[in-house]
Amino acid sequence: MRKKIVAGNWKMNKSPVEAVEFARSIKDSVKGSEAEAVFCTPFVCLGPVMDELKGSGIAVGAQNMHFEDSGAFTGEISAPMLKAMGVPFVIVGHSERRQYFGETDESVNLKAKKALVHGLTPIICLGETLEQRKQGITTDLVRLQTRIAMSGIEKADAKKVVIAYEPIWAIGTGVTATDAQAEEACGDVRRVLAEIYDNDTAETIRIQYGGSVTVDNAKGLFAMPNIDGGLVGGASLKPDFGVIVNA
Ligand code: 13P
Numbered sequence: 271m272r273k274k275i276v277a278g279n280w281k282m283n284k285s286p287v288e289a290v291e292f293a294r295s296i297k298d299s300v301k302g303s304e305a306e307a308v309f310c311t312p313f314v315c316l317g318p319v320m321d322e323l324k325g326s327g328i329a330v331g332a333q334n335m336h337f338e339d340s341g342a343f344t345g346e347i348s349a350p351m352l353k354a355m356g357v358p359f360v361i362v363g364h365s366e367r368r369q370y371f372g373e374t375d376e377s378v379n380l381k382a383k384k385a386l387v388h389g390l391t392p393i394i395c396l397g398e399t400l401e402q403r404k405q406g407i408t409t410d411l412v413r414l415q416t417r418i419a420m421s422g423i424e425k426a427d428a429k430k431v432v433i434a435y436e437p438i439w440a441i442g443t444g445v446t447a448t449d450a451q452a453e454e455a456c457g458d459v460r461r462v463l464a465e466i467y468d469n470d471t472a473e474t475i476r477i478q479y480g481g482s483v484t485v486d487n488a489k490g491l492f493a494m495p496n497i498d499g500g501l502v503g504g505a506s507l508k509p510d511f512g513v514i515v516n517a
Contacts, residue, residue: 272476274305274492274499275432276515277331277393278506279361279480282312289315292507293322299512301326305499307515308359309506310393313347316357331359331393334367337380349388360385361501363419364395365438375418382419386427393432393501394419395480397455400439408437412455413462425467429474433459434501440481442503446491452479453494460496485510488517 284292289311300307310331311319320330336346352360362385363378378394385392396415398408412435420428435455440447447455456477464472479491480501491497502514 272474272498275308275476275478276303276305276492276499276517277308277310277359277361277432277434277478277501278511279310279333279364279501279503280312280315280507281333281366281503283507284312284315286315286318290318290322293319293328296509296511297323297326297328299510300328300515303512303515305515308393310359310361316352316355320356329358331361332357333361333364335360335362335381335385335390337377337384339384349384349390352390353388357390359391359393359432361393361395361434365397365436365441369438375415379419379421382431383422386423386430391430391432393434393478395434395436395501396459397436397438397481403437403439408455409458412458416459416462417466420463420466425471428463428467428471432476432478434478434480435459436480436501438481442482444482446482446484446487447479449490449494452491453496456494456496483514485513485517488514492517 308329308331310333316330332352336348339348339350362381367373382392382394398411437447459477460472476498478499478501479497483500483502484505
């Protein structure tokens with residue numbers, strides 16, 4: 271039985287002080303949930319929020335990392351740095367990073383592999399644009415994105431990965447994929463994982479849905495057989511995020 275995982279992606283929001291205040295205000299409504307909860311905060315908030323969440327069972331995650339361990343990469347943060355801080359999760363390949371910062375399926379694969387080398391759990395994001403959905407290539411695309419993202423990752427490591435299916439047209443738009451649309455794409459991801467590895471591995475890997483998840487639609491989405499929780503943007507910054515984690 272896969273344990274559900276609901277992660278809040280705070281994106282570029284909140285100062286360290288604001289982040290700690292917010293984490294304090296919602297942690298009681300989040301902790302104790304059957305689902306694993308993760309707050310993916312800006313880098314500068316990770317330490318203070320981690321301190322605030324100590325003992326709550328709620329984890330923190332970074333929103334990005336570089337695929338090299340160290341070097342002349344001004345402004346970047348590496349997996350060993352996150353590991354040294356005790357950060358357990360890292361989002362890789364979010365569509366906003368692909369769109370605005372030139373990330374590709376290949377760089378996402380390098381990051382996922384490097385995260386695993388250092389014992390971090392990558393939350394690998396993928397998903398189609400509205401145009402691609404209209405062209406009827408959603409299944410082909412998520413299959414290919416999954417294959418490239420998982421390339422070179424051995425079975426034992428693959429089981430630790432979290433994949434977030436986030437259709438780009440649903441991110442921050444208020445237009446959520448229907449339960450059936452989300453289930454179909456998450457099922458596509460699981461089927462290709464079974465082809466790459468085997469059924470047992472595919473059944474172990476957790477697959478989230480992301481894109482305008484709210485308190486109103488979370489329960490339906492998370493009840494679908496291939497959806498193991500969510501990656502939540504806007505609604506993770508609201509006081510009732512705990513309702514989503516408990517959905
Ligand atoms: P929204 O929940 O705001 O649509 O954002 C989704 C997202 O990008 C999570 O990573």
